[in-house]
Amino acid sequence: MTSTTTRPKPQRKAPHPGLVLALMCACTILVIGFVASINLAAPLISRSQLQPSASNLLWIVDIYVVIFASFVLPSGAAGDRFGRKGVLTTGLIVFALGAALCALAPDVLLMLLGRTVTGFGAALVLPNCVGMIVNVTPAEHRNRALGIWAATTGFGGVIGNLGGGALLSTGSWQSLFIAAAAIAALLAVCMGIAAPRTARHQRNLDPMGTLLFVLAVLALLIGVIEGPEQGWASFTVLFAFCLGAVLIGAWVLVELRVRHPMLDPRLFRNPLLSSACFGMLIMFFGNFGLFYVNASVLQYSRGYSVLQAGLGILPTTIPVLLSPLYARKTRNRLGVPLTLGAAFLLTSLGLFGISQAAQQPHPVYALWLLVIGTGLALALPSLTTEIAAALPAEQAGIAGGLQSATRELGSAIGVAVVGTVLTVSFTQGLPVGLQTSHTVAQALLQAPEQHAAIIAAFTTGADTALLAASIITFLAGGVVVAGAFRARRFSRVPG
Numbered sequence: 001m002t003s004t005t006t007r008p009k010p011q012r013k014a015p016h017p018g019l020v021l022a023l024m025c026a027c028t029i030l031v032i033g034f035v036a037s038i039n040l041a042a043p044l045i046s047r048s049q050l051q052p053s054a055s056n057l058l059w060i061v062d063i064y065v066v067i068f069a070s071f072v073l074p075s076g077a078a079g080d081r082f083g084r085k086g087v088l089t090t091g092l093i094v095f096a097l098g099a100a101l102c103a104l105a106p107d108v109l110l111m112l113l114g115r116t117v118t119g120f121g122a123a124l125v126l127p128n129c130v131g132m133i134v135n136v137t138p139a140e141h142r143n144r145a146l147g148i149w150a151a152t153t154g155f156g157g158v159i160g161n162l163g164g165g166a167l168l169s170t171g172s173w174q175s176l177f178i179a180a181a182a183i184a185a186l187l188a189v190c191m192g193i194a195a196p197r198t199a200r201h202q203r204n205l206d207p208m209g210t211l212l213f214v215l216a217v218l219a220l221l222i223g224v225i226e227g228p229e230q231g232w233a234s235f236t237v238l239f240a241f242c243l244g245a246v247l248i249g250a251w252v253l254v255e256l257r258v259r260h261p262m263l264d265p266r267l268f269r270n271p272l273l274s275s276a277c278f279g280m281l282i283m284f285f286g287n288f289g290l291f292y293v294n295a296s297v298l299q300y301s302r303g304y305s306v307l308q309a310g311l312g313i314l315p316t317t318i319p320v321l322l323s324p325l326y327a328r329k330t331r332n333r334l335g336v337p338l339t340l341g342a343a344f345l346l347t348s349l350g351l352f353g354i355s356q357a358a359q360q361p362h363p364v365y366a367l368w369l370l371v372i373g374t375g376l377a378l379a380l381p382s383l384t385t386e387i388a389a390a391l392p393a394e395q396a397g398i399a400g401g402l403q404s405a406t407r408e409l410g411s412a413i414g415v416a417v418v419g420t421v422l423t424v425s426f427t428q429g430l431p432v433g434l435q436t437s438h439t440v441a442q443a444l445l446q447a448p449e450q451h452a453a454i455i456a457a458f459t460t461g462a463d464t465a466l467l468a469a470s471i472i473t474f475l476a477g478g479v480v481v482a483g484a485f486r487a488r489r490f491s492r493v494p495g
Contacts, residue, residue: 350375
């Protein structure tokens with residue numbers, strides 16, 4: 001009788017954590033950069049064969065963020081449940097398909113469908129980047145890895161401006177979507193080759209809580225986006241906010257009763273988590289308010305091309321790129337509360353400086369962008385690690401979802417508030433007879449001979465909007481810092 005010996009299958013060598021981190025950073029730059037780059041494409045799309053109305057164009061830009069923010073937390077929970085590699089790779093494939101549909105869209109309806117699909121793909125990607133990093137990085141290096149990833153989220157929007165400006169300088173808006181689809185497909189292949197499988201955490205799904213959460217965020221974001229367009233006291237906006245509040249209340253009641261909630265509302269009793277989430281929202285409020293205004297200011301007030309406007313934001317990235325060299329040391333030396341205090345002070349100061357520098361030489365403008373970038377570079381690693389530390393490792397997907405949701409919500413609110421202040425100030429400053437024009441393009445089409453007065457009104461409106469963003473960021477940042485100090489006392493209380 002012969003005996004057979006079964007040889008064990010050779011184990012696949014685990015990839016280096018640095019390689020996985022680089023891949024996660026690339027995925028993050030793609031989905032966040034796509035938020036910023038579409039703003040540069042809007043003028044080309046408005047003149048394309050799609051012939052979108054003003055409302056259509058608004059939703060072509062914003063539907064990606066709405067779907068992204070609404071599904072990002074459930075997508076993090078799905079990664080915890082089904083495995084982060086599979087969910088993330090699926091998200092990249094969905095993103096690529098949505099971008100390809102946008103590039104081929106013959107009408108507005110299919111364009112909106114493509115943007116919706118792309119937003120859902122992005123929601124599957126971003127929170128699971130955090131989960132993947134937490135899983136593959138040794139504990140002693142985890143905070144550093146999360147800090148590097150957080151820096152990536154900070155300049156992802158800037159990379160979107162740069163890359164989008166370069167692609168759109170060809171004159172074809174389709175080139176932006178073709179490139180996004182190709183990059184997403186390439187990253188999906190890289191995920192299959194380089195990323196390891198992560199553990200699946202057996203927990204029951206929470207369909208009712210998930211549905212209520214998604215609907216609540218959708219309602220709130222619709223209100224935020226339609227506010228500048230229809231007026232904050234319009235029926236649509238007030239109904240959206242009221243519906244959102246009711247749905248949030250229903251979500252809290254459901255989550256308090258289910259055995260395995262998607263996100264337990266009681267977690268926010270922890271000031272570490274609540275202050276960090278609010279801080280992430282405010283930091284992106286200020287920065288995306290800037291991104292919304294900056295490209296137009298550089299093009300209208302300084303006469304820059306689309307590509308030059310994209311390059312104009314580049315100084316913001318320098319401190320963020322260098323942040324792994326100093327952000328962690330600063331946090332260890334000063335502590336999180338003081339580091340966040342410095343971050344919000346610098347960000348609000350930079351926004352104030354830019355609001356006064358529209359007509360000054362570009363080196364002065366660039367200097368204030370450096371100040372804002374330094375604030376961003378100090379804040380993001382601290383906020384990211386605080387949110388991740390507030391939740392156990394098996395809920396890393398939820399932690400990533402929280403970070404992503406607060407980022408996208410802050411970005412949407414920043415664009416809405418800054419856009420509203422800009423529009424009101426701009427229309428009030430226009431020459432008599434042009435106050436019904438809500439954009440520079442409309443005013444110039446109506447009265448091209450008053451070009452100088454129209455540009456002056458826009459510049460004044462942009463300065464006022466950035467000043468408002470500076471004040472809000474400063475005051476809200478004070479609340480975040482107070483919460484961070486309270487979290488430190490809370491963490492020292494026994495039990």
